[in-house]
Amino acid sequence: MIDLGPHAVFIIWAYIGVLISVFDVIAWTLFDARATARQLATLEACNPRQRRPETAA
DSSP states (O other): OOOOGGGHHHHHHHHHHHHHHHHHHHHHHHHHHHHHHHHHHHHHHTOSSOOOOOOOO
């Protein structure tokens, strides 16, 4: 392993903190995307004017 010197504990915890933060942002993005898709589906289902299927010309 690479010798990190007297600050090894700080460096390792800094990397762990960054990894946790990155995973949190990814999880938050996925959760928010699912919630937004669910909300969009609800709004589309409540739309009184449904989109007409486009005809091929």
